[in-house]
Amino acid sequence: MNYLRSSLDHSSGFSPRALAAKASASLSLRRNMVSLFTLALAASTLTAGAQNQPVDTTGTKAGTNAVFFAAPPAEFDPLSASPSELDQYGIPPRPDPSEAVPFANWKKLVTSPQIRRTDLTVKATNVFHGNLRNAKIQGEAANTTAVNSDNWSAYAVTGKKNTFTANNSFVFANWTIPAVGVENCNDTPYMSSQWVGFDGAFVSDDVLQAGTEVDGCPSNYYAWYEWYTGDCTENSAGRPCYSFGLNLPINPGDLMAGEVWFTTGAPHGHAYLINYTTGQSASVAFNQPSTSYSGAIYQGNSLEWVVERPNGGAPNLTNYVGDGFNVSYGYDGSAYFYPGSSPSGFTTYDITMTCPAWIPSSACTSTTPISEADLFGLYTLWFYSRGPAYQ
Numbered sequence: 339m340n341y342l343r344s345s346l347d348h349s350s351g352f353s354p355r356a357l358a359a360k361a362s363a364s365l366s367l368r369r370n371m372v373s374l375f376t377l378a379l380a381a382s383t384l385t386a387g388a389q390n391q392p393v394d395t396t397g398t399k400a401g402t403n404a405v406f407f408a409a410p411p412a413e414f415d416p417l418s419a420s421p422s423e424l425d426q427y428g429i430p431p432r433p434d435p436s437e438a439v440p441f442a443n444w445k446k447l448v449t450s451p452q453i454r455r456t457d458l459t460v461k462a463t464n465v466f467h468g469n470l471r472n473a474k475i476q477g478e479a480a481n482t483t484a485v486n487s488d489n490w491s492a493y494a495v496t497g498k499k500n501t502f503t504a505n506n507s508f509v510f511a512n513w514t515i516p517a518v519g520v521e522n523c524n525d526t527p528y529m530s531s532q533w534v535g536f537d538g539a540f541v542s543d544d545v546l547q548a549g550t551e552v553d554g555c556p557s558n559y560y561a562w563y564e565w566y567t568g569d570c571t572e573n574s575a576g577r578p579c580y581s582f583g584l585n586l587p588i589n590p591g592d593l594m595a596g597e598v599w600f601t602t603g604a605p606h607g608h609a610y611l612i613n614y615t616t617g618q619s620a621s622v623a624f625n626q627p628s629t630s631y632s633g634a635i636y637q638g639n640s641l642e643w644v645v646e647r648p649n650g651g652a653p654n655l656t657n658y659v660g661d662g663f664n665v666s667y668g669y670d671g672s673a674y675f676y677p678g679s680s681p682s683g684f685t686t687y688d689i690t691m692t693c694p695a696w697i698p699s700s701a702c703t704s705t706t707p708i709s710e711a712d713l714f715g716l717y718t719l720w721f722y723s724r725g726p727a728y729q
Contacts, residue, residue: 404624409454428621431506469538489651491691491709493677494642503638504671508599517590519657528554530656542637543568548609569631
């Protein structure tokens with residue numbers, strides 16, 4: 339516990355209290371209360387001892403065609419290991435030590451006490467986490483372009499095709515699992531996802547990604563990975579057109595970290611998920627599903643940090659109240675990217691989720707925001723549910 343508290347206060351970015359103090363000039367009283375409510379709600383759920391499983395299962399681990407990596411031996415030192423040795427054990431690529439924030443968070447990711455799970459139940463779901471839908475440019479301000487979307491609330495950085503196809507291009511964030519707030523379960527199931535990934539912003543019709551699911555009515559929490567592919571033609575247990583859920587234990591208030599990276603050698607997609615609170619992690623490598631659509635083959639033209647309502651934005655958004663992505667960054671093989679700063683020639687988008695759709699439709703018009711991201715400094719994002727999603 340002392341280790342986690344120290345990490346939260348220092349190497350992992352701002353704590354909610356520190357963020358509230360730092361943002362006092364720009365955050366309203368409502369948002370401060372939102373953060374406190376999230377923590378209180380998480381604590382009450384943790385007391386109940388909730389544990390959660392993937393839902394809507396159609397496949398099992400035996401048919402996934404994915405590689406789940408075992409932990410390295412006790413004497414293994416990731417700080418001095420070669421890139422090929424890191425690959426052997428499914429350890430994310432090591433950032434340049436001169437990049438203080440990425441290196442410190444990578445070091446924590448790979449050296450924190452943890453149980454690497456290779457015995458997880460891995461099941462295909464009927465949930466997909468898709469590309470940006472119905473994007474509408476709102477204008478430019480503070481070196482970002484504002485966008486409204488049906489399904490994403492996010493910060494995304496876009497560049498030319500093949501920008502993120504260099505070997506060991508990666509994207510990372512850590513975040514706190516939000517608690518489900520009050521929902522009207524007479525209306526519809528409520529869904530939300532927190533993830534990092536490549537592609538899917540504007541041009542490409544695929545998304546290489548991993549993250550967590552927080553749903554309401556009924557409450558459900560689980561980790562997942564996916565290579566969303568538009569016009570997916572395979573849809574087998576091995577490579578479904580949906581996400582794979584993992585029964586990695588997750589509860590509201592847990593501190594998670596996720597890294598997704600691309601390699602030029604197969605399997606091309608990689609995801610590392612760790613729950614710092616429980617001390618459990620998983621590392622998986624997988625390939626993209628088959629598609630007949632060239633625009634859905636991996637483009638490598640964007641990276642993003644996202645809170646999404648999945649399945650194309652069809653369900654109502656979970657009342658997740660507030661969620662902090664304490665540290666967020668990416669890498670293209672030569673340069674580092676942050677929500678607050680990227681190399682010249684790239685465009686950063688601040689994406690707000692809006693209606694439609696919503697049940698009932700009278701509660702939400704096409705201009706009503708339901709989730710937004712606020713940027714603090716270089717690499718910290720806080721997401722908030724709004725409008726009818728904030729009940």
